[in-house]
Amino acid sequence: MDSPAVEIIDLVKRYGGTTAVDGLTLRAERGAVTAVLGPNGAGKTSTVEICEGFRVADAGTVRVLGLAPALPELRPRVGVMLQAGGVPPAMRCAEWLRLVSRFYARPLDADALLARLGLTEHVRTPYRRLSGGQQQRLSLAAAVVGRPELVFLDEPTAGLDPQARHACWDLVGELRGAGVSVVLTTHHMDEAERLADHVAIIDRGRVVAEGSPASLTGAERQLRFRARPGLALEELLNALPAGSAAKESPAGHYIIEGLVGPELLGTVTAWCASEGVTADDLRIERRTLEDVFLELTGRELR
Amino acid sequence: MTTLDFTPAPGAAPFTRMVFAQARAEVRATLRNGEQLALTLVLPVLLLTGFSMMPLIDVGGSRVDFLTPGVLALAVMSTAFTGQAIATGFERRYGVLKRLGATPLSRAGLMLAKTAAVVAVEVIQAVVIVAVGLALGWRPHGSFLSAALLIVVGTAAFSGLGLLMAGTLRAEATLAAANLVYLVLLGAGGVVFPLSKFPEGMRPVLEILPISALTGGLRSVLAGGAALPLVPLAVLAAWAVLSLGLVSRTFRWE
Numbered sequence: 001m002d003s004p005a006v007e008i009i010d011l012v013k014r015y016g017g018t019t020a021v022d023g024l025t026l027r028a029e030r031g032a033v034t035a036v037l038g039p040n041g042a043g044k045t046s047t048v049e050i051c052e053g054f055r056v057a058d059a060g061t062v063r064v065l066g067l068a069p070a071l072p073e074l075r076p077r078v079g080v081m082l083q084a085g086g087v088p089p090a091m092r093c094a095e096w097l098r099l100v101s102r103f104y105a106r107p108l109d110a111d112a113l114l115a116r117l118g119l120t121e122h123v124r125t126p127y128r129r130l131s132g133g134q135q136q137r138l139s140l141a142a143a144v145v146g147r148p149e150l151v152f153l154d155e156p157t158a159g160l161d162p163q164a165r166h167a168c169w170d171l172v173g174e175l176r177g178a179g180v181s182v183v184l185t186t187h188h189m190d191e192a193e194r195l196a197d198h199v200a201i202i203d204r205g206r207v208v209a210e211g212s213p214a215s216l217t218g219a220e221r222q223l224r225f226r227a228r229p230g231l232a233l234e235e236l237l238n239a240l241p242a243g244s245a246a247k248e249s250p251a252g253h254y255i256i257e258g259l260v261g262p263e264l265l266g267t268v269t270a271w272c273a274s275e276g277v278t279a280d281d282l283r284i285e286r287r288t289l290e291d292v293f294l295e296l297t298g299r300e301l302r
Numbered sequence: 303m304t305t306l307d308f309t310p311a312p313g314a315a316p317f318t319r320m321v322f323a324q325a326r327a328e329v330r331a332t333l334r335n336g337e338q339l340a341l342t343l344v345l346p347v348l349l350l351t352g353f354s355m356m357p358l359i360d361v362g363g364s365r366v367d368f369l370t371p372g373v374l375a376l377a378v379m380s381t382a383f384t385g386q387a388i389a390t391g392f393e394r395r396y397g398v399l400k401r402l403g404a405t406p407l408s409r410a411g412l413m414l415a416k417t418a419a420v421v422a423v424e425v426i427q428a429v430v431i432v433a434v435g436l437a438l439g440w441r442p443h444g445s446f447l448s449a450a451l452l453i454v455v456g457t458a459a460f461s462g463l464g465l466l467m468a469g470t471l472r473a474e475a476t477l478a479a480a481n482l483v484y485l486v487l488l489g490a491g492g493v494v495f496p497l498s499k500f501p502e503g504m505r506p507v508l509e510i511l512p513i514s515a516l517t518g519g520l521r522s523v524l525a526g527g528a529a530l531p532l533v534p535l536a537v538l539a540a541w542a543v544l545s546l547g548l549v550s551r552t553f554r555w556e
Contacts, residue, residue: 086401105313
């Protein structure tokens with residue numbers, strides 16, 4: 001009965017001759033955290049800003065809470081955190097949050113929210129004198145102060161120190177717990193893995209893979225170990241089930257991919273014994289979203 | 303630590319509350335900005351006292367009676383045009399207009415709040431300038447309502463011109479241009495130097511400037527006791543319609 005939080009079908013956005021978003025299709029469910037993961041310039045911000053009603057799509061369909069993004073009735077229901085700026089430089093931290101809170105019918109208490117985000121000491125500090133991380137946290141506070149159903153967070157942890165990053169992650173977790181739908185963009189795979197129910201990996205304006213973090217990374221696992229460099233892997237490959245892969249990268253570090261289970265582990269250790277090699281630091285790991293991205297695009301995420 | 307209930311409870315505040323909150327924030331920002339205060343309050347008062355007390359200009363009568371209406375017009379221009387153009391230009395540049403666009407405060411509400419803030423600052427300016435004028439021996443004549451109407455239409459004209467700049471030029475260009483225009487209009491708009499001192503051929507051009515219309519209109523009411531000077535009022539109304547019409551077509555929020 002409920003429409004999804006965000007539904008994007010075949011979205012296209014061009015700037016002059018450049019196509020920033022190139023037929024992107026994405027669905028963000030209600031009450032879930034959806035991460036849009038991709039490198040800089042992949043079209044993340046363009047996509048989000050079309051959903052926020054700031055930009056107009058050149059083609060395709062976008063529905064936010066079932067409505068056209070520019071409709072005024074969405075404004076109270078949707079919280080927005082811009083990638084940067086948006087606050088008058090001379091405005092004091094608490095003044096800004098109180099001002100924004102007065103635009104809503106049932107806002108959160110501004111002072112309590114500032115305390116929650118560790119900004120209590122800076123309530124009287126003008127925006128321009130806040131550190132980058134403090135500015136980000138104030139923008140995050142302004143995005144949620146109106147008790148929205150859906151929040152868009154554009155690179156919420158860019159420039160944050162690790163502590164502030166975890167505070168932000170905790171807040172996103174709390175929002176999700178309270179039933180708020182969250183759509184965030186990031187180029188940190190650990191952020192997407194940690195926060196998101198659903199991850200859409202985008203590159204060059206298209207979704208190249210999507211799913212839960214586990215479904216994206218979990219099917220294939222890796223076996224890693226260290227040994228002396230230059231081992232001949234052909235023989236090992238012959239012994240492994242079809243579809244497995246083995247490589248040495250960098251020298252002395254071996255990665256075996258395939259159906260990693262007891263059988264494969266046994267084959268590898270037996271091969272090591274026959275080669276007279278002791279495998280050090282042998283472990284089984286899941287692939288990361290970073291590996292997935294590299295595989296899909298042939299490029300690094302950052 | 304305080305527990306916060308993030309359970310969605312969306313809703314917009316009543317329109318008047320949003321506009322009032324935004325207007326209050328804008329007035330506060332203006333009064334806190336030293337440069338803007340110098341332009342809107344200190345300079346007009348200095349011009350009024352300086353030229354009233356020293357016989358530097360010949361106006362063919364009481365100097366303070368001539369100067370006070372001109373300085374009131376200047377105060378309107380400094381707030382509605384110069385101050386508003388610069389502040390709005392930088393709000394656009396810093397993404398403030400964009401961010402506010404994501405709140406329930408509509409663009410119409412934002413413009414209403416800006417207007418209310420301009421009027422509130424003008425009231426403060428008028429109180430100070432009238433008090434200083436009276437202390438210097440100013441004896442106003444004429445209808446208060448006529449003067450107020452001229453100021454309202456003048457405010458609309460200057461706001462339109464200020465927003466036209468702020469919504470199209472880069473913030474730095476707006477800053478430079480708004481100050482330049484302010485200085486030119488201060489010199490050539492009959493604020494301090496009577497238009498009769500300018501060459502005959504220039505006067506028709508000078509008289510259709512918005513500042514000359516406001517200065518001349520206020521002067522004919524407050525010094526001459528005229529009922530309602532229709533020509534200056536029509537000139538100001540024409541500027542208001544023209545500039546606000548252009549603003550609605552050209553203003554870029556980002």
